[in-house]
Amino acid sequence: MGYDLKIVGGRIIDGTGKPAYEGDVGIKDGKVVALGKAPEASDATINAGGRIVAPGFVDIHTHYDAQINWDPMLSISPWHGVTTVVMGNCGFGIAPTRKEHRDLIVRTLENVEGMSVKSLEAGLGADWSFETFPEYLDSVENGGSSINVAALLGHTPLRLYVMGPESTERAATDEEVARMKGIMREGLEAGALGFATSKSPTHVGYEGRPVPSRMAEFSEIRDIASALGEQKAGIIQATVGRDLSFDEFAELNKISGRNVSWTALLGGGGVLNVGSMEEQLTQSAELVKNGYAVFPQVTCRPLNFEFRFDQPFLFQSMPAFAPVNKADHAGKLKLYADADFREGFRAAVQGGMRAAWEKTVVSFCSNMPDYEERLVSEIAKEKGVDSLDLALDLSLESDLTTRFRIPVANSNEDDIAILLKDPATVLGLSDAGAHASQLCDACFSTHLLGHWVREKKVLSLEEAVRMLTSRPAEVFGIKDRGKLEKGAPADVVVFDPDTVGASALRRVHDLPAGEDRLIADAIGVTAVVVNGTLIRENGTDMLSAGDKLPGRLLRNGMAA
Numbered sequence: 001m002g003y004d005l006k007i008v009g010g011r012i013i014d015g016t017g018k019p020a021y022e023g024d025v026g027i028k029d030g031k032v033v034a035l036g037k038a039p040e041a042s043d044a045t046i047n048a049g050g051r052i053v054a055p056g057f058v059d060i061h062t063h064y065d066a067q068i069n070w071d072p073m074l075s076i077s078p079w080h081g082v083t084t085v086v087m088g089n090c091g092f093g094i095a096p097t098r099k100e101h102r103d104l105i106v107r108t109l110e111n112v113e114g115m116s117v118k119s120l121e122a123g124l125g126a127d128w129s130f131e132t133f134p135e136y137l138d139s140v141e142n143g144g145s146s147i148n149v150a151a152l153l154g155h156t157p158l159r160l161y162v163m164g165p166e167s168t169e170r171a172a173t174d175e176e177v178a179r180m181k182g183i184m185r186e187g188l189e190a191g192a193l194g195f196a197t198s199k200s201p202t203h204v205g206y207e208g209r210p211v212p213s214r215m216a217e218f219s220e221i222r223d224i225a226s227a228l229g230e231q232k233a234g235i236i237q238a239t240v241g242r243d244l245s246f247d248e249f250a251e252l253n254k255i256s257g258r259n260v261s262w263t264a265l266l267g268g269g270g271v272l273n274v275g276s277m278e279e280q281l282t283q284s285a286e287l288v289k290n291g292y293a294v295f296p297q298v299t300c301r302p303l304n305f306e307f308r309f310d311q312p313f314l315f316q317s318m319p320a321f322a323p324v325n326k327a328d329h330a331g332k333l334k335l336y337a338d339a340d341f342r343e344g345f346r347a348a349v350q351g352g353m354r355a356a357w358e359k360t361v362v363s364f365c366s367n368m369p370d371y372e373e374r375l376v377s378e379i380a381k382e383k384g385v386d387s388l389d390l391a392l393d394l395s396l397e398s399d400l401t402t403r404f405r406i407p408v409a410n411s412n413e414d415d416i417a418i419l420l421k422d423p424a425t426v427l428g429l430s431d432a433g434a435h436a437s438q439l440c441d442a443c444f445s446t447h448l449l450g451h452w453v454r455e456k457k458v459l460s461l462e463e464a465v466r467m468l469t470s471r472p473a474e475v476f477g478i479k480d481r482g483k484l485e486k487g488a489p490a491d492v493v494v495f496d497p498d499t500v501g502a503s504a505l506r507r508v509h510d511l512p513a514g515e516d517r518l519i520a521d522a523i524g525v526t527a528v529v530v531n532g533t534l535i536r537e538n539g540t541d542m543l544s545a546g547d548k549l550p551g552r553l554l555r556n557g558m559a560a
Helices: 099-112 117-124 133-143 155-168 174-190 218-231 246-256 277-289 319-326 329-336 339-352 354-358 376-383 387-397 413-421 444-455 461-468 470-475
Strands: 005-012 021-028 031-036 045-047 052-055 057-059 082-087 148-154 194-198 235-239 260-263 294-298 303-307 361-364 403-409 492-495 506-508 517-519 525-530 533-537
Touching: 005 492, 005 525, 052 461, 057 444, 057 470, 082 525, 099 117, 099 155, 133 148, 133 174, 148 155, 148 174, 155 174, 155 194, 155 218, 174 218, 194 218, 218 246, 235 246, 246 260, 246 277, 246 294, 277 294, 277 413, 294 413, 319 329, 319 339, 329 339, 329 387, 339 354, 339 387, 354 376, 354 387, 354 403, 361 376, 376 387, 413 444, 444 461, 461 470
Parallel strands: 005 045, 005 052, 057 082, 082 148, 148 194, 194 235, 235 260, 260 294
Antiparallel strands: 005 021, 021 031, 052 492, 303 403, 361 403, 492 525, 506 517, 525 533
């Protein structure tokens, strides 16, 4: 027979949680055809001596919906061993979108997912090749990708498509809900992985309006979700918020019969104010005990946001920021200098974000570089001024280019360890493709293996690999990924357990229109294989965007 590619001499961890074993992997026509012993000759060989050979990692929480249009390599996820991603989370996406609503979708993504309008406009171009969700899936498939992609149908573009701008203002009529349900059914028939929605108060769209999904009554969400039950297909992903929490998650699971995964169960609560971690874990365990398939997403990294006051994402839901959300650049400068605005902002911070604000640091300040990586509160104390006044003054002096880093949640590693070990949770929330200038957690996989396995010894290698592969695939209904077994698609990552990890973040300007983003380099990742094709080796791309790319669109969670 012979192989197209053979990986020899490694320790195989198959993704199921079973112990590692020495062996080889033989790959032919994009499939694993030999496991353990692979005696035939091969066209190409990877020597994995001293390294782990595992299934490609599965990232269930990304926002690559727009980026895939200009970056089919989906950087930086493959760098860190990710071979399958799910996009469309939190109810956001770019389809279905009418031509006259494109600007509203772009401006919503600017606010709610920290995406640059300049970058989105340059990357997507003036003429989108799709309007409906089935057309979007076809566009993704025709455009190709370096890794596998599955897409959720998002409630925000769905609602905007049916209701227009009024989707940010009111409840839907029965007829509008029926149309949304019909479009959801159409999306599932075309291959949507499921339905995603959000009621998070932090999700603020253009002009400071709530994103459309936040205006939906629960009956609307339930009716749309019932389409999944009727089709017997799909996953429901929800971002927690008022009127969309544990009771509603259980009801959505009951009405649809489909898994529900919600974002996100975080240590410390941070600025989200959704109850203590312990309370949420107890409620999750109670749902599982009562037979509900509801899975909270957790992350293995602290949730830190870098922000500038020209895009004050974390504060936009505060009433004090209502005029800021509608202001242009000059208007923001005027408001930030206003004493009454500052008092309102100060009261809001003291009310719900005091602990996080006290830990906020200056991450970039062109006119005062000595302040960088120092606590705002510490600098303010030295100067004898209020810390919020200091931050706003630094911002005004730099024309709003000064950056700050604030710890939102997960700052206590003891909390993270508890969440990672809890049997009800699933690993997610990388947010890859979103908040590009504000955070970078697309490196979660290598961070898990380096920090939580090797350094902290909280997880075994086998447990960690299962959390990165078969566990998320099973929860999200991705049917043919997540395990190394004969006959399975050959998505494989080879890494060195003694060195694997993620570098410190660095800022680059490689988005369309020269816009910036934070990235992290992968350490100790020897090879990444997608559907039998080697796409990365020793930190170098083996293919470019112009090549025939091996990633597949996973319609309903499976390659055709």
